[in-house]
Amino acid sequence: MEPIVFYILAAITVVTALLMVTRTSPISSAVWLIACFFAFAGLFVLLEAHFIAVIQVLLYAGAIMVLFVFVIMLLNLRPEELKTRAIRFQTVLGGIFVLYLVFLLPLSLFRSGKLLFPEVLPQFGYVQGIAEMIFTKYLVPFEVTSVLLLVAIVGSVIMGKRKL
Amino acid sequence: MEYIFAAIKTVLIFVAVINLVPLLIWLERKGAAYIQDRRGPNRANILGIRLGGLIHSLSDVVKLLTKEDIIPPYVNKPFYLLAPMISMFVATITVAVVPFADPILINGKEFLLQVADLDAGLLYVFAASSLGVYGIMLAGWAANNKYSLLGGLRSAAQMVSYEMSLGLAVVGVFLLTGSFKLSEIVAFQGANPFHWNILLQPLGFFLFVTSIFAETNRLPFDLPEGESEIVAGYHVEYSSMKFALFFMAEYAHIVVGSCIIVTLFLGGWHFPFLTRDWIWNHTTMLIHLFWIVLAILSVAGGTWLVWQYKPHKYNDLRDYETLVFGVPGIIVGGSLLMTWLLFHTVVPLEIPTPDWVRQAMVTALQLGTFVGKVLFVCFVFIWVRWTLPRFRYDQVMRLGWKMMLPLALANIFITAGMILIFR
Numbered sequence: 001m002e003p004i005v006f007y008i009l010a011a012i013t014v015v016t017a018l019l020m021v022t023r024t025s026p027i028s029s030a031v032w033l034i035a036c037f038f039a040f041a042g043l044f045v046l047l048e049a050h051f052i053a054v055i056q057v058l059l060y061a062g063a064i065m066v067l068f069v070f071v072i073m074l075l076n077l078r079p080e081e082l083k084t085r086a087i088r089f090q091t092v093l094g095g096i097f098v099l100y101l102v103f104l105l106p107l108s109l110f111r112s113g114k115l116l117f118p119e120v121l122p123q124f125g126y127v128q129g130i131a132e133m134i135f136t137k138y139l140v141p142f143e144v145t146s147v148l149l150l151v152a153i154v155g156s157v158i159m160g161k162r163k164l
Numbered sequence: 165m166e167y168i169f170a171a172i173k174t175v176l177i178f179v180a181v182i183n184l185v186p187l188l189i190w191l192e193r194k195g196a197a198y199i200q201d202r203r204g205p206n207r208a209n210i211l212g213i214r215l216g217g218l219i220h221s222l223s224d225v226v227k228l229l230t231k232e233d234i235i236p237p238y239v240n241k242p243f244y245l246l247a248p249m250i251s252m253f254v255a256t257i258t259v260a261v262v263p264f265a266d267p268i269l270i271n272g273k274e275f276l277l278q279v280a281d282l283d284a285g286l287l288y289v290f291a292a293s294s295l296g297v298y299g300i301m302l303a304g305w306a307a308n309n310k311y312s313l314l315g316g317l318r319s320a321a322q323m324v325s326y327e328m329s330l331g332l333a334v335v336g337v338f339l340l341t342g343s344f345k346l347s348e349i350v351a352f353q354g355a356n357p358f359h360w361n362i363l364l365q366p367l368g369f370f371l372f373v374t375s376i377f378a379e380t381n382r383l384p385f386d387l388p389e390g391e392s393e394i395v396a397g398y399h400v401e402y403s404s405m406k407f408a409l410f411f412m413a414e415y416a417h418i419v420v421g422s423c424i425i426v427t428l429f430l431g432g433w434h435f436p437f438l439t440r441d442w443i444w445n446h447t448t449m450l451i452h453l454f455w456i457v458l459a460i461l462s463v464a465g466g467t468w469l470v471w472q473y474k475p476h477k478y479n480d481l482r483d484y485e486t487l488v489f490g491v492p493g494i495i496v497g498g499s500l501l502m503t504w505l506l507f508h509t510v511v512p513l514e515i516p517t518p519d520w521v522r523q524a525m526v527t528a529l530q531l532g533t534f535v536g537k538v539l540f541v542c543f544v545f546i547w548v549r550w551t552l553p554r555f556r557y558d559q560v561m562r563l564g565w566k567m568m569l570p571l572a573l574a575n576i577f578i579t580a581g582m583i584l585i586f587r
Contacts, residue, residue, distance in 0.1 A: 027243070027305060034298070054284045054291050062294025063324065066301070070320040073305050073313065126283045127344055 006046055012039040026072045030065060037061040049125030173279050174260070181256055184542075185415040186221035192546045193217065199550040212481025213488065228411075233404040236307070243306035248402065248409035251299030255416035258292040261285045262423045263347045265433045265530035266440055268523060277527070278347070285346040286338075289424055290331055293379055297323040299413065300381070300388055300398045307401035315397025318557065319388035322378055325564035326385075330375035332572035336368040336579040337361050337428055350432030355439045360431040367575045369429045371568055376425060378564070380417040383549040387557055422541035430537050433530040440526055447522045450529070452504075459500035466493025 013036055020032035037060045044053035124130075134142050190205075194217060197204030205220035213219065235244065260279040268275040282288050297320055304316020338344065340361070341352045353360045362369045378385040389397040399410045426432060435443075443450065469490030477483055555563070 027240075027302075031243070031302070050282065051284050051287070054282075054287045058287060058291035058294055062291055063327065066294070066297055066320055066324055069298075069301055069305075070317065070324070073301065073317055073320070 002046065006043070009039050009042040009046065012036075013043065027069065030069050030072060033068075034061050034065050037065070044125075047125065051125055051127050051130050169275075170279065177259055177264075177279060178256055181259055181416055181419050182412070184419045185412050186225065187218075188415045188418060188542055188546075189224070190218050190221050191543065192549075193220070195543065195546040196550045199547075209482060209485075212483070212485050214482065214485060228405055228408040231404040233406065236401055238308045239401060240306040240308065243302045244401075245406075247299050247303035247306060248406045248413070249299075250302065251296065251413035252409045252416065254292055254296040254299060255413040255420060258289050258420045259423055261288050261346055262420075262427055263350055263432060264534050265527050268527055276347075277531075281345060281347050284344050286334065286344045286349075286428075290327070293330075294323070294327055296379070296413075296417070299410075303402070303410070304388075304398035307398075309401055311394040311396075312398050312400050314394050315388045315390065315400075318390070319381065319398060322381075322385065322387060322560060322564075325561060326375045326378035326568075329371050329564065329568040329572045330379060332569070332576060333368045333371035333375060334428060335572075335576045336365045339576070339579050339583055340364060346427050346432075350427055350434070353431045353434065355431070355434045355437055357431065357436045360434075361429040365429070365575070365579070367571060368579075371572050371575065372429065373425060374568065376421040377545070377548065378560075380421050380545075381414065382418070382545055384552040384555050385560060386554060387560060390554070392554075418542055418545050419538065422538045422545070425541050426534065426537040430541070433534040435529055435533045438529070440530075443526045443529055444522050447517045447525045450525060451517075455500060455504050459497045459504065462493045462497030463501065464497075466490045466495075466497060469493065 016032045016036040016039060020029050020036060023029045023032060037056060041053040041056045041061075044050075044056060194204040196202075205217040206214060208214065208217075208220040208223045210219055210222075235241065261282055263276070263278040263281070265277040267277065300319040301316045304312040304314075304319070307313075337349060341349045343349065343352075349361075357363075381388050387397075389399075391397075394400075399407055402410060467490070469486045473483075473486045473490070475483060
């Protein structure tokens with residue numbers, strides 16, 4: 001049962017992601033991306049990570065994408081106003097380089113011989129498990145990330161409004 | 165077996181929410197009418213029976229289903245069709261985590277009266293409600309109409325602003341309960357009304373209710389519709405059943421929002437001062453009480469209706485409506501009263517109370533309490549709508565960002581400080 005659900009969700013994720021990249025209308029792209037997030041949330045649920053699944057929908061699909069769609073609607077971008085995408089030499093080179101990295105990273109990790117994915121606690125994906133991890137073991141990275149986000153917000157406000 | 169139960173529960177709860185919608189529309193029309201010193205809908209009837217205007221909702225349904233369904237040629241068709249579906253879907257899935265009563269124990273097995281008791285319960289509610297904006301935004305954009313687009317934009321800005329205070333307002337509740345599970349939040353509040361979150365978190369309650377108003381796009385926050393400025397906002401171009409879906413989604417949102425408010429702040433399914441054990445031990449007394457109250461109410465109601473009968477008021481079948489309901493009311497109430505007196509004085513009868521009767525009593529009382537509270541909060545929604553005028557757009561933004569957000573943050577700090585000091 002579980003593998004079937006996984007493959008269905010994975011297929012939806014890949015197809016919607018591809019559709020998101022290839023649509024010309026910005027709004028359709030955004031909507032396909034939202035569908036992609038939902039499939040992702042399903043994958044998280046399959047991994048027993050209910051909290052992350054809900055947060056995925058709440059933050060990405062519910063808040064960030066709303067802002068994206070809002071901006072697209074506000075600017076009212078038409079498909080024809082966007083530049084047509086042409087395949088250039090840099091793109092091909094970049095693609096090849098990315099593929100090389102994609103194969104290199106897992107290969108090096110497997111060669112190191114360490115246990116890649118240590119066994120997690122049974123309550124790992126639930127609220128309590130995540131809260132304990134965030135506020136004990138990973139407190140400093142967590143706080144650093146929040147400061148980083150604050151810096152980004154202040155920076156974008158200053159960039160957007162030079163004269164306050 | 166588990167899956168079948170889950171499916172049955174899902175369907176039942178969905179049907180319950182959908183069926184509350186026409187009732188709420190009726191309540192809204194009548195409430196509006198009485199607030200404005202009118203009579204409200206009282207013409208639609210079947211063979212003279214009007215049920216105080218409820219038949220009007222039925223005729224509305226028939227009207228909306230049979231109207232011509234126009235799809236304008238200039239709309240973006242996929243999104244145009246998708247938007248009402250999203251609205252309705254999102255409005256109804258939220259109710260999945262709301263507990264309606266204590267779990268029922270059948271042969272030692274717990275049977276939850278909620279679709280799913282998720283670990284991240286309330287976050288699921290926020291996740292679902294944050295998606296509601298897509299229905300409105302896509303509708304506004306797909307219609308290719310300036311007014312629609314304005315409605316969609318307003319809705320997006322409003323939703324994003326008020327989601328912040330919506331989420332922050334309940335952090336105090338989390339701090340008190342120590343859990344996201346709605347069943348645990350209800351259990352924490354208990355049967356004592358002085359321990360309900362409305363009194364423990366008064367500021368949080370007001371912030372949450374205000375944010376829910378904004379999320380459901382009800383007056384004073386109905387800027388996305390704004391009939392006087394942008395015609396009807398996001399659903400200008402919709403007709404027939406597609407419009408009805410938006411209409412139903414609004415009322416489904418009210419029902420679901422009321423369920424969440426009741427669960428979080430008004431003690432959920434707890435009847436004030438009556439704990440589950442007390443009901444369990446006093447079932448016999450409660451049955452007697454219900455019997456007498458039902459009898460007296462139906463006699464009194466029947467008498468009042470018969471009193472209202474005036475011949476030749478309309479000169480058609482509507483004249484007899486009061487008699488059709490009044491006379492059976494008196495007969496049923498009278499016979500209930502007679503049987504009670506008979507069993508109580510002449511032939512003493514012990515009412516048998518096996519466990520399932522007690523369980524049924526507990527569940528019925530809790531369900532009834534929950535539905536009663538939800539209907540009351542729904543009425544508050546209607547009451548506010550017909551009392552307050554609409555905000556201006558800048559006022560909405562100022563209220564959301566400059567007043568509610570700092571207040572919600574202050575609420576978190578005060579609650580956390582109190583817990584730190586007193587625990």
